[in-house]
Amino acid sequence: MIGVNERQLTSEASADAVVHDASRIAYEIESVRFRYQAGSSDGADWILDDVGFQVKAGEVLGIVGPNGSGKTSLLKILANVLIPQQGRLRLFGNGFATLTPQDMARLVAYVPQDTQQSFPFTVAETVVMGRFAQRRQSWWSGGFGWEDEMDIAVAAQAMGAVDITHLAQRLVPDLSGGERQRTVIARALAQVPTVLLLDEPTAFLDLQHQVDICRVIRQLKEERGLTIVLVSHDLNLVSQYCDRILLLDRGRVIRLGCPEEVIEPEALEDVYRCRVLVDRHPGTGLPRVTLPGRSLSGRP
Amino acid sequence: MATPISELAPSDSSPIVSPLPAKDGAEQLRQWKSIGAILTFQRWVTIIGGLAIASLIVCVLSLQFGATKIDLRTVMTVLSRWWGSGVPDTAGIDTSAMIMFHIRLPRVLTGFLVGGGLAVVGVTLQALLRNPLADPYVLGVSSGAALGVSLAMLFSIGTTLAFLPGLPLFGFVGGLLSLVVMYRLARSQGRLPIQSVLLAGVILNAMLTALIMFITSIMDPNRSAGLMAWLMGSLTVSNYGMLSLFALYVLGGASLLLQKAQTMNILTFGEETARSLGIDTERVKKRLFFLAALLTGAVVSVSGMIGFVGMIVPHAVRMLVGSDHRVLLPASIFAGGMFLVAADTVARTVLAPTEIPVGIVTALTGGPMFLYLLLWRKEQLV
Numbered sequence: 001m002i003g004v005n006e007r008q009l010t011s012e013a014s015a016d017a018v019v020h021d022a023s024r025i026a027y028e029i030e031s032v033r034f035r036y037q038a039g040s041s042d043g044a045d046w047i048l049d050d051v052g053f054q055v056k057a058g059e060v061l062g063i064v065g066p067n068g069s070g071k072t073s074l075l076k077i078l079a080n081v082l083i084p085q086q087g088r089l090r091l092f093g094n095g096f097a098t099l100t101p102q103d104m105a106r107l108v109a110y111v112p113q114d115t116q117q118s119f120p121f122t123v124a125e126t127v128v129m130g131r132f133a134q135r136r137q138s139w140w141s142g143g144f145g146w147e148d149e150m151d152i153a154v155a156a157q158a159m160g161a162v163d164i165t166h167l168a169q170r171l172v173p174d175l176s177g178g179e180r181q182r183t184v185i186a187r188a189l190a191q192v193p194t195v196l197l198l199d200e201p202t203a204f205l206d207l208q209h210q211v212d213i214c215r216v217i218r219q220l221k222e223e224r225g226l227t228i229v230l231v232s233h234d235l236n237l238v239s240q241y242c243d244r245i246l247l248l249d250r251g252r253v254i255r256l257g258c259p260e261e262v263i264e265p266e267a268l269e270d271v272y273r274c275r276v277l278v279d280r281h282p283g284t285g286l287p288r289v290t291l292p293g294r295s296l297s298g299r300p
Numbered sequence: 301m302a303t304p305i306s307e308l309a310p311s312d313s314s315p316i317v318s319p320l321p322a323k324d325g326a327e328q329l330r331q332w333k334s335i336g337a338i339l340t341f342q343r344w345v346t347i348i349g350g351l352a353i354a355s356l357i358v359c360v361l362s363l364q365f366g367a368t369k370i371d372l373r374t375v376m377t378v379l380s381r382w383w384g385s386g387v388p389d390t391a392g393i394d395t396s397a398m399i400m401f402h403i404r405l406p407r408v409l410t411g412f413l414v415g416g417g418l419a420v421v422g423v424t425l426q427a428l429l430r431n432p433l434a435d436p437y438v439l440g441v442s443s444g445a446a447l448g449v450s451l452a453m454l455f456s457i458g459t460t461l462a463f464l465p466g467l468p469l470f471g472f473v474g475g476l477l478s479l480v481v482m483y484r485l486a487r488s489q490g491r492l493p494i495q496s497v498l499l500a501g502v503i504l505n506a507m508l509t510a511l512i513m514f515i516t517s518i519m520d521p522n523r524s525a526g527l528m529a530w531l532m533g534s535l536t537v538s539n540y541g542m543l544s545l546f547a548l549y550v551l552g553g554a555s556l557l558l559q560k561a562q563t564m565n566i567l568t569f570g571e572e573t574a575r576s577l578g579i580d581t582e583r584v585k586k587r588l589f590f591l592a593a594l595l596t597g598a599v600v601s602v603s604g605m606i607g608f609v610g611m612i613v614p615h616a617v618r619m620l621v622g623s624d625h626r627v628l629l630p631a632s633i634f635a636g637g638m639f640l641v642a643a644d645t646v647a648r649t650v651l652a653p654t655e656i657p658v659g660i661v662t663a664l665t666g667g668p669m670f671l672y673l674l675l676w677r678k679e680q681l682v
Contacts (some may be wrong), residue, residue: 122622124332154656
């Protein structure tokens with residue numbers, strides 16, 4: 001804690017008080033409607049239709065739903081990279097309209113699903129860029145603000161957390177999908193956010209790194225009190241690692257609750273329009289989803 | 301109850317996840333420096349300093365060559381007298397000194413600024429469009445600027461404005477319009493597919509070139525010959541006053557771009573990611589469009605259509621010094637300048653005393669060089 005001044009300490013203390021207080025609300029979303037304006041916009045369907053829910057501070061919320069149900073769009077709206085046509089959005093009581101992109105980036109880190117990069121930056125350079133919004137802003141900082149030792153230390157730590165320290169000098173376009181995904185997660189961690197938004201964080205990862213990322217997610221929640229919202233196709237992962245789950249279908253919220261309330265056959269068969277088997281995980285007792293198997297028909 | 305942002309952002313010093321890493325920031329920085337994982341200030345100074353010295357050498361050497369060969373000693377004498385007294389003193393030296401000072405030196409300086417300007421526009425367009433193949437010539441921005449300048453020439457307006465540098469302004473407007481049209485055509489659902497960008501550029505280029513042809517066909521033949529010569533790429537400026545004005549455009553535009561170098565780094569991740577990392581993308585985009593068009597307008601109004609410099613130079617520089625725009629932008633200015641000065645030296649010597657348009661030389665050297673770098677890069681990656 002060398003070099004931390006009093007102001008930083010008090011702000012840290014109050015930040016802790018805010019994010020650890022489970023009664024606090026991180027996101028308040030009210031009647032959000034959104035659609036992409038493609039060509040003749042009148043005919044376009046709403047991607048999200050009258051979506052409203054709250055995200056509690058310090059919880060891990062999973063968003064699930066079939067393909068095209070609006071999961072990714074919803075996450076982008078929470079990240080403020082998509083602006084909905086209608087609806088009210090607040091982050092810790094602050095209306096989205098009052099937040100600049102820089103304010104937002106200091107609080108919220110967003111890991112997109114598509115991590116393609118055609119410019120040959122090194123992994124270390126990419127992760128350090130997560131520090132951009134946290135650096136002191138001046139007329140030149142958009143140009144030549146050089147990273148200080150603190151930025152480097154935070155970036156190195158973020159890289160350690162997702163096991164990419166050994167890739168520091170590798171070029172991002174040459175990495176495998178999983179390595180690139182972990183690089184982008186490290187960049188988000190280097191933002192030292194209060195809220196972390198993840199879109200399919202484990203999509204390209206092997207089993208070992210899936211477990212690693214899930215461990216980091218729980219650790220971030222428990223040690224730092226981070227609020228985490230993640231979108232995933234993997235119902236089991238969401239069931240095991242999320243405190244609450246939001247089930248979306250065709251742009252509407254179908255259910256929102258703890259894993260036992262959402263991961264149950266009736267709701268899933270209704271939304272996914274196929275049969276599923278739900279039993280209990282032997283270790284945690286949380287619901288576990290399996291395909292119906294050869295002996296059963298796929299139709300409900 | 302709204303919680304102020306300042307109270308929500310956590311202090312930097314707390315660990316992201318325990319346990320803390322074994323190394324502290326200073327030690328990690330040293331290690332990353334040693335393996336070249338990150339750009340450091342020392343490396344920046346070495347690269348830019350080296351390129352500046354190399355540029356100086358290339359420019360001085362190229363002063364010797366042309367229809368008349370001027371030996372290096374005369375070149376150095378004229379330069380040192382000029383440096384010493386501030387006025388060109390060509391007394392006691394033969395006419396070749398006059399040629400050097402009044403024709404060749406402005407031409408070399410113009411070439412350097414044109415090459416540097418084109419390269420820096422290329423870097424900017426590449427970051428803006430997230431497309432390492434972007435180039436003002438290929439995307440039709442140069443044709444837009446050329447159309448603007450041609451229109452001004454047709455109605456003889458540009459040259460009559462005494463204090464306003466008229467032609468660059470027309471070039472700027474033409475370049476900006478074509479850039480915006482190209483961007484609108486290529487963009488769909490917030491994405492900019494590489495193929496759409498190139499296709500939109502090619503189509504736009506064809507249409508704009510047709511309009512320029514139309515203008516030359518209705519001009520009176522004497523003036524249209526001059527227009528054609530300029531279009532094919534020429535590096536002649538009439539006097540040092542014009543040259544200083546041009547330098548002001550190019551260096552001013554380039555330094556305003558340098559001020560957004562870090563922002564351009566982040567913009568290459570895509571607009572949504574850039575926004576989530578704290579960039580006001582809409583504002584930055586407008587600014588970069590504006591500056592790219594301004595530089596293209598200035599460069600095209602002086603030198604016509606010189607292709608490939610904006611694509612090959614940034615590409616080569618990126619392979620040698622990395623992608624960080626803090627070093628890529630200034631390095632591209634020097635490398636682009638050197639490249640065009642060298643190309644122009646070839647253009648005026650290879651068939652001396654006949655000169656070939658420098659645009660032909662850049663196109664003929666640019667293509668093979670691009671291929672060579674591609675192969676060399678492939679070997680590096682194995």
